[in-house]
Amino acid sequence: MRDPPQPTPFGAHLRERREALRLTDRRFSVRQVAQRVGVQPSYLSKIERGEQPPPSEATVRALAAELGEDVDLLLALAGKVSTELQAIIRRRPQLFAELIRQLDEAPDHAVLRIVREVRDGSW
Amino acid sequence: MRDPPQPTPFGAHLRERREALRLTDRRFSVRQVAQRVGVQPSYLSKIERGEQPPPSEATVRALAAELGEDVDLLLALAGKVSTELQAIIRRRPQLFAELIRQLDEAPDHAVLRIVREVRDGSW
DNA sequence: GCATGTGTGTAGTAAGTAGTACACACTACA
DNA sequence: TGTAGTGTGTACTACTTACTACACACATGC
Incomplete structure (x- = not known):
């Protein structure tokens, strides 16, 4: 076959x-x-x-x-995954690794909230 | 030479x-x-x-x-970049892409604060 | 009814990836 | 002083990636 x-x-x-x-x-x-x-x-x-x-x-x-x-x-x-994103991650690998693993289990709306928070410069 | x-x-x-x-x-x-x-x-x-x-x-x-x-x-x-992290990103590519690009310009302490926030389940 | 366009089959390939196998010359030390 | 261990040079290779080149048979429109 x-x-x-x-x-x-x-x-x-x-x-x-x-x-x-x-x-x-x-x-x-x-x-x-x-x-x-x-x-x-x-x-x-x-x-x-x-x-x-x-x-x-x-x-x-x-x-x-x-x-x-x-x-x-x-x-x-x-x-x-875009090599451009990979380059960003590689600049601070441990930081991003921990964040991404945390967010693996977070629902969409939680991630979105963070995106907005960061964009609005709330730090 | x-x-x-x-x-x-x-x-x-x-x-x-x-x-x-x-x-x-x-x-x-x-x-x-x-x-x-x-x-x-x-x-x-x-x-x-x-x-x-x-x-x-x-x-x-x-x-x-x-x-x-x-x-x-x-x-x-x-x-x-770990294939495991890449797999997580690929599950929600647009969400993670936007987040990572945003965070490219954020200082370490800001990213760390977010990591802690997420870990403490503050959503 | 013929040129033009369409999707696809076959065959091949240049460059990169991720190494192995083995030998050689030097050093430490007992 | 010889044996065991050390780093490294040379040569080779199987597998994968990312395609190209060309030909064929069918369909479509004028």
Whole structure:
């Protein structure tokens, strides 16, 4: 049995989004998106069908821009975390490590409250 | 001119730490540490001198355990972020992305205050 | 009914990652 | 003075990442 490689969450999401855009704009074919993003159409096709794993961070970013998607969200679907965020963490690794582990169990609204607190400069 | 590959921060730190331990315990030679950590002595030697880039996360973890170092700190020196932390971030990528970017400019004590707040369950 | 566009199959590859295996020369010490 | 331990040089490699190049068969519109 030749296993038909099952779609990855990343690939499925990509295809869904692109097809949606394609309904109202024929510039969103596999070929044209691939060209604008800077990869071969066959490669993009394989990614969308999960025959290839998600591409590099740079390519994910280009895809996010092209499809109007949030970069952090799309990177997450690709199993990655932005190297920019990683750099921030690496500057104070123990501090951020403890914080992130704490927040793993906190509900969304609690994290959001903190984001707002920090943004409003309440320290 | 054959450039003598300059030491990486990771390698330098490793060597310093191991040599310090070696002063009071001869079990901390390159050979013996390498053996306990599960790599070739020549490989560890090259890493310490920066002739090889930092090793895999698994090996960094083994080294941290062996040398009594903080894992997150040593991973940071190796230019990495724990895959465990990355997994936490990927579960709520936009939330964590915004938080981390906000905190990039916050001073240590502000971040620490938040860590304590969260730990004390003040939400 | 023919050019143009579409998705996809096959084959290959350059560069990076994460090491191993073995030998050599030097040192300590008993 | 010889044996055990030390750090390091050389050479090699299996695996993964991140793609490219090209061809094919189908569909669509004018």
